[in-house]
Amino acid sequence: MSKDDKAKERRRLLGQIKKYLPFYIMFMPIGMFYIMVCYIPMAGIVLAFTEFTPFRGPIFIGLANFRELFESQRFISTVRNTIFLSVVNLFLGVFLAVTVSIFLNEMKNIYYKRFVQTIIYLPHFMSWVVVASIFTILLSPQRGAVNALLANFGMDPVFFLISERLWTPVFLFIQRWKETGWMTIIFFAAIAGINPDLYEAATIDGAGRWRKMTNITAPLLLTTILVVIVLNLARVLNMFESVFVLQNDIVLEVAEVIQTYVYKVGLRRSDYGFATAIGLFKSVIALGLVLVCNKISNKIKGEALL
Numbered sequence: 354m355s356k357d358d359k360a361k362e363r364r365r366l367l368g369q370i371k372k373y374l375p376f377y378i379m380f381m382p383i384g385m386f387y388i389m390v391c392y393i394p395m396a397g398i399v400l401a402f403t404e405f406t407p408f409r410g411p412i413f414i415g416l417a418n419f420r421e422l423f424e425s426q427r428f429i430s431t432v433r434n435t436i437f438l439s440v441v442n443l444f445l446g447v448f449l450a451v452t453v454s455i456f457l458n459e460m461k462n463i464y465y466k467r468f469v470q471t472i473i474y475l476p477h478f479m480s481w482v483v484v485a486s487i488f489t490i491l492l493s494p495q496r497g498a499v500n501a502l503l504a505n506f507g508m509d510p511v512f513f514l515i516s517e518r519l520w521t522p523v524f525l526f527i528q529r530w531k532e533t534g535w536m537t538i539i540f541f542a543a544i545a546g547i548n549p550d551l552y553e554a555a556t557i558d559g560a561g562r563w564r565k566m567t568n569i570t571a572p573l574l575l576t577t578i579l580v581v582i583v584l585n586l587a588r589v590l591n592m593f594e595s596v597f598v599l600q601n602d603i604v605l606e607v608a609e610v611i612q613t614y615v616y617k618v619g620l621r622r623s624d625y626g627f628a629t630a631i632g633l634f635k636s637v638i639a640l641g642l643v644l645v646c647n648k649i650s651n652k653i654k655g656e657a658l659l
Contacts, residue, residue: 401630406623418630428614428631435610436638438521438596439589442528447578449529450536455566457537458544473534481531485598488527489514520604528595536581543577544570579646586642590635611635 370377401418403411422428453473460466476484491498494510503511513523547570555565593612600608611631619628 397629398633400626401633403626405626405629408623411626414626418627419634421627422630422634427609430606431609431611431614432638434607435590435592435612435635438524438610439592440642442525442592443582443585443589445525446529446533446536447581449533451540451571451574451578453533454537454540454544455570457541458570459562459566470534470537473537475534476531477535479531481594481598484527484531488523488599492523514599515601515603517604517607520599521607524596524599524608527599531595539581540574540577543574547573579649583643583646586639586646588639589642590639 400411402413402415404414404417405411457466457470460469490496492500492513494500494512499513500510503509511519513519551569552565555569560568590611592610593616596608596610597613597616600613612635615628615631615635618624618631
C-alpha cells in the first residue's frame, strides 16, 4: 500500500471515529467495566498453580491443586450436579419459553395477552433472596400453604427443601417460575418477525392453528433457539445465587454446584489457589459445552454460529 493510500485510509478511519464519537463515549463506561471486571482479573489464573492463603504467600505447586480436584469425591459430585442442573434448566427453560411464546402469539384478545405477559414477566424482577423467602414460607412443613393443602387430603407434611429426592424438581420449578417469562421476550420477538404471508398461504391451503404452529412457527424459530442455547451455554455453569439461597447442609449431595463450592473454598476456607483451580476447570467445561453446541448447530443448520 502506497503512502497516499495509507493517508487516505487514516483520514477515512479518523472521519468514522469523529462521526460516531458520541457512541464511543457512551460505550466507554461499559467497556471499562468489562475490562476491569472480566479481563484484568484473568491474570489471577496463575493462582490455580499455587498454594495461596492469607497467612501464606503464593507458593508454586504446579498441578497439585488439579490432582486434588480429581481425587475429591465431593468435587466430582459437585461437577455432576452443576452440569445436570445447568443443562436441564437451560433446555427446560428454552422449551417452556418457546411454548409460552407460541401460545401467547395465538391469543387474539390483545388485553388478555398483555395481562398474561405482565404476570409472567414480573417474577424476573424479584431478588432471589425474596423468591427463596416466598417459597420457603409456601413449602414450610409447619405453616406452609402447600402442606396445609396436602393436609386437607389427609397427607403427611412433605419436607420439600430438605429432601434430596424433592430438592432438584422444586429448584427447577422455582427457577422456571422466575425466569421463563423473561426468556419469552426473545422468542416472541422472533415470532413477530416471521413473514405473515406464510400464515396467509397456509390458511388458503386449509391449515389450522396447530398446523401453522408446528409447520411454520416452530421450524422458523429453530435458528433463534440454537443461538439462545449457544449464547447461554457459556454461562450456564455460573449459577450461584439461585442455588445458594435454596440449598442447605442436608441436601448438599444434590444441591452443591461449582460456584457455591468455589465460594466456600475461597472465602470461607481462604484457600485462594484451590478455589482458582476450581474456577479455571469450570471455565474449561463451559468452553467445551459451547464448542459441542456449535458443532451440533453446524450439523443441523449447515453453518456454525460462532
